[in-house]
Amino acid sequence: MAMVGLFWIAEGDVYVGAKPSGLAPGVRLTPEGVVSLGDGQSGFHLWEDVHALTVADVPVKSLKRQVGAVKDLAVGTVLELALSAGPGRVGDAPPLMTVRVESPDGDHELAAYVAAAVGYSQAEVDLSRALLSRLTEGAATMATTLAAMSQWGRGWEGGSPRRAEREGLLREWVG
Template identity: 45%
Template sequence: MAMVGLFWIGEDSVYVGAEPMGAAAGLRLTGDGVEALGSGQGGSWAWEEVRRLEPRAVAVRSGVRRMASMAFDAVLTALTGEGQLPPAFAVEVTTARGTVEVSVHTAAAGGMPLPCEYELSVVLLERLANGGADIADLLAWGRDHAGAGTPPREEREALLRKWAGV
């Protein structure tokens, strides 16, 4: 699996945020559409039904602030022995029938994406929802590259620009 912006990309799946385990909440993007996962939230929508995919309340930090936060979390975990779940955020899935808010956990290192990756991810979600981008491109990249892990920042940004068409 590899993290690229707000996306967790595997060899056969793409998630907004981290891949959910068990009954945890998540949002999977497939060739057929969008699927809300987890207890208390369910639903699936074909791409033709989706009007908008909009992330809400995403913790975005500069590289320096993100590293400071990661260092603080590491020290806190070492002292207390307790780890923390990555920060949660929501994705609003809007269709002609209404809007559903889906909870997800961030997959970004330190729980916070960089501003540029966040902004490009938002553009990509907009384009996926309006048909201007194709999830097949992310899935193809995942089949070929996700096994190698998360690429460096410059490559992540280049991938997001390519997929978002900017």
């Protein structure tokens, strides 16, 4: 499993945002279409019906956000020890992004959890948005691009690559 830009790639599966588990919201990109997952947003949009695929509410990495994350971690650790509340307290969920699917039957807003703890670099956000746009350019482009992402995910071992490598992959996939 690895994060590359706004995408979470787990073996051959490609998600926008974090890979969901249980009833958590998420968005999966398959060769057939865009799948919305989670409680209250299950649905499927065929690629041939997807005119635009965009994402909003993306947190961009900044020094202020990084300092805030460290502070939240420290305060959370102290509270956890003091209150013995254990992991998984309410409020521990990451922020949500909005994935918009534009189709002939209307615009659909889907939720997906952010995978980056302190936000994404501006370059990764811009490249990821370009990649989402590229996926709607036609069946051949979408199939080739998703296949390259899936193939990379099946061959990758370890955690997420460093930022320069992530940006390089996104540039390659945007083509």
